[in-house]
Amino acid sequence: MLSLLPLDNEIRVWHLSLDLPPNLLARCEAVLAEDERCRISRLQRPGHRRRAVAARGQLRWLLARGLGVTPQALVFGREPHGKPYLLDHPLRFNLSHSKDCLLVALAWDGRLGVDVESVRALPRMAVLAQRCFASQEYQVWQAAGARADDFFRLWTLKEAFVKADGRGLALGLDRCRFDLHPPRLVAAPPECGRVAAWQAHAWSPAPGWQAALCVRGGGGRLVTGTLAPGRLF
Template sequence: MESIGPDTIDVWSWKLDTPPPDLGMSAALLSLDECIRTIRFVRDRDRQRFVAARTGMRIILGRYLGISPRSIGFDYGDNGKPSVQAYGAYPIHFNLSHSADLAVLAVSDRYELGIDIEEIRFLKEDIAKWFFSLREYQTLRSLPADSYMDGFYRCWTRKEAFIKAHGAGLSLPLDSFDVTFDRSSESRLERLEGDAGAPANWAVLELETPINFAGAVVASTGGRRVCLRYRDEDIGQLVNLASRM
């Protein structure tokens, strides 16, 4: 089993557009319910990316748990947040996000967490008005025009990562909390409705991404400062090894 510790959150990333031979080996590592889910995709590319994302996640979690990727079972909470079915006393917290051809996975053996990554694309309408809090929307509108897209996606990914870490899913109103996202401010949770102590208990961290993406990691650290440790192992090679297990 591989440990991480209280001061670190591991972040893995990998490409999802894998060649067909690798895809076949990947699919062999999935559970029955995951295989059934692949049938529901209309587009081949979406199906292939789903398989590559779930396979990568299984392989990585298997390394931390010291078990075969095939044998990992998942439970899903009332709001759909996944967790690994108990394996002894070893805790593992994780969260997966993917956008376009890129997947990212955050892993901790201490903290509940969430991760989000988004490909930066042109916005056809002012959706921030409907999905951000009033304070966030006002901050976004105050930014220079050439900083608007950057500000929007920094805010969006931090809010998505917080919702995933919090575990309440879509039952948590998007305007019930505020995050900072302008580059002059430290990354943090500013407000959570009904929980005055929340800002001190949550860490909000910006994710290093390719230039056309934005991302964030949020974790319930109880006020402990943590850093992100980027893991650069070749997921393709790990797939080949796992498929022979």
């Protein structure tokens, strides 16, 4: 059975479900800090609040089980653009969720960004691609048939990159450029560091889903797995 935490020179990405029964959702809510509760309470839709509780709660339980502390003992800080990190601990993490799918990426060094999306047809997909992809990426995507799976493979890579950088969408998705097969960063703003210092991964965590991970200044072997709630609670 895999350890919850990564080994040295390893990146661990766990796939979890946000569709929790009421008793486990209550255990997630019980360990949230006051600032987390306040942020979640501002979400308009009940389904969004439920998923946010399940995501933040399971993150706390996962980190706590791995580190051997209580979930309530974990203290998080935020970078200037809002990226969360663990205070007073070297473990790095990043999470992404879409619908009821949650990914949590863990590593001991480097800057992590992970993203997950359901692969689906989007209205005006070509318009969105032209606005958010670099011109070379858009041309390659169009020449390959403008397929939804390639769109989301590239989209998740770019989202993972801006999350790893820490500035998120404020950086601009069109300012980084990727090759898709295999996934590789080929161009980025100078302030993001050397392109060669970045590592990129793309995979499908479940049928109909696309995930991507970007790491700067660390990385190693990628190990993915699915985590049932019974491992956490």
